[in-house]
Amino acid sequence: MWELIAQNRRKSIIILIAMLMILVVLGGLIGAYISYPDGWIYGVPGAILIWLIMALVAYNAGDKIILNVSHATQVSKDMYPRLYNIVEEMKIAASLPHMPEIYIMNDSAMNAFATGVKPERSAIVVTAGLIENLSRDELQGVIAHEMGHIINRDVAFMTFAGVLMGSINIISHTFLRAIFFTSVSRRGKLGGKMGKSNPMLFLFTLVFTIIAPILASLFYFAISRKREYLADATAARLTRYPEGLASALEKITSTAGDVAYYNKITAPMFIINPLYSRDLTSGSSTVNFSTHPPTHERIRILRTLHGKGHVSMREYQSVYANHRKGDSSLIPDSGLKDNTPTSIRQPFAGDTQSHKKTLREVGDLLMAANGFYFLPCSCGLNIKVPPEMEKKHIQCPRCGTALTVPSIGSQQNFSQNQMSQLGAIVGAVAGGTATAATTALNTGPLSFTKKSADRWETFTCSCGSPIQLSPLFKARQIRCKSCRKKITINYPE
Amino acid sequence: MLHCPVCKKEGLVVLEFDDIEIDYCLTCKGIWLDAGEMDLMIGNAEQAKQILESFESVSAKSINEKERPCPICDKKMEKIVIHTVEDQIVDRCRDGHGIWFDHGELHSILDNAKKDGEASAIVSFLKDILERDLQK
Structure with a gap:
C-alpha cells in the first residue's frame, strides 16, 4: 500500500x-x-503568490470552507449511530489511526465526498438522500470508497x-475580461503596447490564456479518473463485498437529481460527479472531460x-x-504482493428498517442539528418547531391539547407560583413558613420528564438554552x- | 425553515404522525403537502405523482386570487381545481414540490372527498392528523 501511495505521489x-x-x-x-x-518579472511571482495564498488558505481552512459551502452538518455517534458505526468499521478495516469526521448534507440527491488535506483531519460527507435510500451494504461500499480516497492520499x-x-x-x-472590456471602451487599441510591437506574442498570450484553464483541467481530470478506480479497488478490499458499492453506484446514477451546493472545484470530489451525472450512464463523449470514469464500467468491474x-x-x-483491454497500470506490482485474497462475505441481513423510518430518522437528525424544537403530544402527534418561531404555545391540531415548549425553568416557576400562592394563604394563617418551601424548590435538583422513549425531545434549561435529547x-x-x-432526566413508565 | 405562502414571514411547523410529515402554519392553519410525503402516504411514488399531476390548472386572473410562492422554491405556484361537491381552488408548485391548502379549502375538500377515491389515503391521513382543527 505504501508503494501505491508513493507511486501516486510521484505521478x-x-x-x-x-x-x-x-501558471508560471x-x-x-x-x-x-x-x-x-x-x-x-512581476507577472511570474505575482501568479505564484496568488496560488500560494490560495494554497495556504486551502491547507489551513480548506476543509472547513468546503464543508461550509456544502451546507454540511456534523453528526456525532449518539446522533446517528447507523452511519457512525459504518464509518468506524471501515476506519478499522483500513487501519486508519484517526476517525474521520462525519457530515450530512441536507440534500435529497444521493452523493458523497471526502475532504481534509491531512488524513488526521479528514471528513466524510454524505447527502441525506444517500443515507435514506441505500441499504447498509451499499452505504458501507460508498463509505469505503471515500475511505479509499483518504488512505490513498x-x-x-x-x-x-x-x-x-x-x-x-x-x-x-480576470485577464480576458479586462482585455475585452478595455478594448471595447478604447476602440482600436486591442493588444496595447505588446500588440503593437510584437503582435505574434500578443496572439500567443491571448490563445494561451484561453487554453490554459482547459489544459489545467485536462491534467486534473486525467489523474482523478484513475484515482476513482483505485478507490473502488480499495473499497472492494475493505468491505469484502464489491456488490455493495456496485449497486450503490447503480442507484446513485439511476436517480435523477442534482446536489444543490456544488461548483466546478468541489464537483470532482463527489463519488459521482454531479456536473456530469446525466451523461455518465451512457458513458458518452464527455469521457475526456469527466473527472470520473463512466459509472457503468466501474459497476461492471465490481460485479465481475x-x-x-x-x-x-x-x-x-x-x-x-x-x-x-490490457491496461494493467492501475496498481504497481509491489502494491499487489502481500495481498492475500479474502472470500466475499455474506450480505448484511439485519437491514429490516422500513424506508419510511429511515427517512424520518435522517430528517429528524437534520432538524435537531438545525435547532428545531421537538414537542411530542400525548396523542401521538409530533410537532417540530423551527428555532426562529417565536410562539411558545401551540395547540395540537389533532387533539387540541395546549402545548408549551417545555422548560425546566418554567415548570419550576409554575410550581413556585403555586407555592407562593399557597404560601400567601398559609402565611396569612400561620405567618411566613412558606418562604422556606420556595427556597428549597429554587435550589432543588432540576429535572425533566421525557414523554416518549424513542423520539427526539427538546426542553429549555433554566438558563434559557435549549437541550436536545x-x-x-x-x-x-x-x-x-x-x-x-x-x-x-426521568422516563415514562 | 419553510415560510407560509399566505402569512409570508410566518414559519411553518412540522407535524409528524406515523412517520409521515406535513407542514402547518400556526397562524392561518393552512397546510403544505410535500410531494415526497405524498409518496409515503400512498406508498407508491408513481401513483402519488399521477395524483399530483391530475388536477387541471386555471389562470389566477380568471378567479381573482393572488398567486403565492412555493415554500420550497419560492417560485409562483399555479392554481388548480379540485372537484368535490363544489370546486375548490388550491395552489400547486409548477415544479412538483407539493400542494398548499388554505384552512377553509382543506375543510371543504376533506368533508366532501370520495371515500374510495385514489387519494383516499391522503384524505384519511389529513382527517386524522387535523381532527381537532377541522371540527371548528
Whole structure:
C-alpha cells in the first residue's frame, strides 16, 4: 500500500509541476502584456503568490470552507449511530489511526465526498438522500470508497491540484475580461503596447490564456479518473463485498437529481460527479472531460469481481485489465504482493428498517442539528418547531391539547407560583413558613420528564438554552452545555 | 425553515404522525403537502405523482386570487381545481414540490372527498392528523 501511495505521489508531483508550469507561463505572459516587455518579472511571482495564498488558505481552512459551502452538518455517534458505526468499521478495516469526521448534507440527491488535506483531519460527507435510500451494504461500499480516497492520499492531491486549477482559472478569466472590456471602451487599441510591437506574442498570450484553464483541467481530470478506480479497488478490499458499492453506484446514477451546493472545484470530489451525472450512464463523449470514469464500467468491474468469489487488490487489477483491454497500470506490482485474497462475505441481513423510518430518522437528525424544537403530544402527534418561531404555545391540531415548549425553568416557576400562592394563604394563617418551601424548590435538583422513549425531545434549561435529547439518550442525567448545570432526566413508565 | 405562502414571514411547523410529515402554519392553519410525503402516504411514488399531476390548472386572473410562492422554491405556484361537491381552488408548485391548502379549502375538500377515491389515503391521513382543527 505504501508503494501505491508513493507511486501516486510521484505521478501527482509530475502533474502538479505541469500545472505549475502553466501558471508560471500564464503569469509571465500577462505580466509582459501589462508592462511590455519586462513585466514578466512581476507577472511570474505575482501568479505564484496568488496560488500560494490560495494554497495556504486551502491547507489551513480548506476543509472547513468546503464543508461550509456544502451546507454540511456534523453528526456525532449518539446522533446517528447507523452511519457512525459504518464509518468506524471501515476506519478499522483500513487501519486508519484517526476517525474521520462525519457530515450530512441536507440534500435529497444521493452523493458523497471526502475532504481534509491531512488524513488526521479528514471528513466524510454524505447527502441525506444517500443515507435514506441505500441499504447498509451499499452505504458501507460508498463509505469505503471515500475511505479509499483518504488512505490513498487523494484528498490532499485533489485539494492542491484544485487550488492550482482555481488560480489558473481566476487569473485567465480576470485577464480576458479586462482585455475585452478595455478594448471595447478604447476602440482600436486591442493588444496595447505588446500588440503593437510584437503582435505574434500578443496572439500567443491571448490563445494561451484561453487554453490554459482547459489544459489545467485536462491534467486534473486525467489523474482523478484513475484515482476513482483505485478507490473502488480499495473499497472492494475493505468491505469484502464489491456488490455493495456496485449497486450503490447503480442507484446513485439511476436517480435523477442534482446536489444543490456544488461548483466546478468541489464537483470532482463527489463519488459521482454531479456536473456530469446525466451523461455518465451512457458513458458518452464527455469521457475526456469527466473527472470520473463512466459509472457503468466501474459497476461492471465490481460485479465481475464479486462473481469471482474472493477479493484482493490483485484480483481487482486483473478484472480491470480485462475490461480496459490490457491496461494493467492501475496498481504497481509491489502494491499487489502481500495481498492475500479474502472470500466475499455474506450480505448484511439485519437491514429490516422500513424506508419510511429511515427517512424520518435522517430528517429528524437534520432538524435537531438545525435547532428545531421537538414537542411530542400525548396523542401521538409530533410537532417540530423551527428555532426562529417565536410562539411558545401551540395547540395540537389533532387533539387540541395546549402545548408549551417545555422548560425546566418554567415548570419550576409554575410550581413556585403555586407555592407562593399557597404560601400567601398559609402565611396569612400561620405567618411566613412558606418562604422556606420556595427556597428549597429554587435550589432543588432540576429535572425533566421525557414523554416518549424513542423520539427526539427538546426542553429549555433554566438558563434559557435549549437541550436536545436524541432517541438514543438513555442516561439519568444530562449537563447543560452552556451553564453546565446537571439536569435529571426521568422516563415514562 | 419553510415560510407560509399566505402569512409570508410566518414559519411553518412540522407535524409528524406515523412517520409521515406535513407542514402547518400556526397562524392561518393552512397546510403544505410535500410531494415526497405524498409518496409515503400512498406508498407508491408513481401513483402519488399521477395524483399530483391530475388536477387541471386555471389562470389566477380568471378567479381573482393572488398567486403565492412555493415554500420550497419560492417560485409562483399555479392554481388548480379540485372537484368535490363544489370546486375548490388550491395552489400547486409548477415544479412538483407539493400542494398548499388554505384552512377553509382543506375543510371543504376533506368533508366532501370520495371515500374510495385514489387519494383516499391522503384524505384519511389529513382527517386524522387535523381532527381537532377541522371540527371548528
